[in-house]
Amino acid sequence: MIPAAHPLIGDEERAAVDRVMRSGMLAMGPEVAAFEAEFSALVEGRHCIAVNSGTSALHLSLIAAGIGPGDEVIVPSFSFAATANAVGLVGATPVFVDIEPDYFAIDPAAVEAAITPRTRAIMPVHLYGHPADLVALSAIAEARGLLLIEDAAQAHAAAVNGIPVGAWGAAASFSFYPTKNMTSGEGGLVSTADEGIARTMRLLRNQGMERRYENEIIGFNARMTDIHAAIGRVQLTKLAGWTAQRQANATFLSENLSGVVTPPTAPGAVHVFHQYTVRIDGAERDRFAEELHARGVGSGVYYPTPIHRLPSFALELDLPQTERAAREVLSLPVYPGLTPDDLATIVEAVNAVASAGR
Numbered sequence: 376m377i378p379a380a381h382p383l384i385g386d387e388e389r390a391a392v393d394r395v396m397r398s399g400m401l402a403m404g405p406e407v408a409a410f411e412a413e414f415s416a417l418v419e420g421r422h423c424i425a426v427n428s429g430t431s432a433l434h435l436s437l438i439a440a441g442i443g444p445g446d447e448v449i450v451p452s453f454s455f456a457a458t459a460n461a462v463g464l465v466g467a468t469p470v471f472v473d474i475e476p477d478y479f480a481i482d483p484a485a486v487e488a489a490i491t492p493r494t495r496a497i498m499p500v501h502l503y504g505h506p507a508d509l510v511a512l513s514a515i516a517e518a519r520g521l522l523l524i525e526d527a528a529q530a531h532a533a534a535v536n537g538i539p540v541g542a543w544g545a546a547a548s549f550s551f552y553p554t555k556n557m558t559s560g561e562g563g564l565v566s567t568a569d570e571g572i573a574r575t576m577r578l579l580r581n582q583g584m585e586r587r588y589e590n591e592i593i594g595f596n597a598r599m600t601d602i603h604a605a606i607g608r609v610q611l612t613k614l615a616g617w618t619a620q621r622q623a624n625a626t627f628l629s630e631n632l633s634g635v636v637t638p639p640t641a642p643g644a645v646h647v648f649h650q651y652t653v654r655i656d657g658a659e660r661d662r663f664a665e666e667l668h669a670r671g672v673g674s675g676v677y678y679p680t681p682i683h684r685l686p687s688f689a690l691e692l693d694l695p696q697t698e699r700a701a702r703e704v705l706s707l708p709v710y711p712g713l714t715p716d717d718l719a720t721i722v723e724a725v726n727a728v729a730s731a732g733r
């Protein structure tokens with residue numbers, strides 16, 4: 376069976392964990408500081424603040440940006456629930472808008488139409504590793520005096536016009552969950568060019584303290600441990616090679632698959648293929664996934680229910696592209712550990728199931 380996703384953990388990661396365990400310093404310390412400094416090279420030298428999850432990164436960065444009750448934040452409904460949860464957790468209102476159909480990202484025209492006097496921020500998600508239209512969204516944010524807060528959980532090293540994700544917005548959040556393009560076990564990180572947001576993030580993750588027992592604000596324990604940071608540091612050294620392998624796998628799939636709609640890349644964009652997501656006729660999608668499974672190929676549906684319709688939000692909205700994507704998307708294995716035989720098996724299985732369905 377070729378699984379839908381598979382984290383790559385090697386001897387170097389195990390040795391790094393062992394080094395930290397032997398040091399006796401397990402909580403946030405020098406490994407976290409080194410991880411932040413090293414990750415900063417991916418986001419044009421911005422401040423980096425590591426935390427215990429991508430969700431904490433989003434949540435704390437919204438607090439640090441001063442967003443709270445009475446504020447509206449424009450988000451896509453076609454994402455993982457954590458995007459909108461972060462907005463809800465600070466007491467603000469997520470305003471769900473539709474996606475554009477090609478890259479599954481928030482539609483700038485829909486963002487523009489959703490702005491009200493209460494809007495404080497736009498939160499694009501670089502879904503599947505393809506960057507949202509950061510040129511258009513930055514222009515809207517600037518013209519309307521809004522913050523751009525990137526959800527880059529799935530898009531380490533993606534870029535638009537040579538500028539990496541995480542270096543566009545007032546703040547950006549990354550996730551290091553095991554299935555992401557790089558992992559720390561669990562973990563997250565905020566990048567920001569804003570000194571104030573960076574300092575508040577450092578306080579918020581550590582009970583409001585910079586100096587021990589001198590708590591300046593009310594905060595959380597959202598610290599990353601040195602064990603997780605040590606894993607993340609090793610993975611960071613492998614990210615560029617893995618990303619190139621994901622892109623090569625995606626190119627192979629797109630050149631050889633037939634009978635499904637393959638994922639395009641926008642002009643000027645670097646797609647890092649966290650997922651390789653095809654579209655299949657909505658009535659056929661679930662049967663298609665079952666038949667792939669029967670042929671030894673795992674797949675995933677990210678995400679079957681738009682966030683606004685989940686019981687946690689339960690809103691009735693008209694978001695046709697979001698609904699269509701939720702019915703049609705299917706993500707095929709694309710991770711760097713796939714062998715040429717695996718890739719051939721995936722192509723054979725998809726093409727066979729697609730042609731049988733006609």
Ligand SMILES: Cc1ncc(COP(=O)(O)O)c(C=O)c1O
Pocket residue numbers: 428429430431454455457458500526528529549550551552562563
């Ligand atoms: C788009 C998106 N946002 C936020 C998150 C939250 O990250 P984490 O699972 O590290 O809390 C994830 C990943 O799970 C995600 O895919």
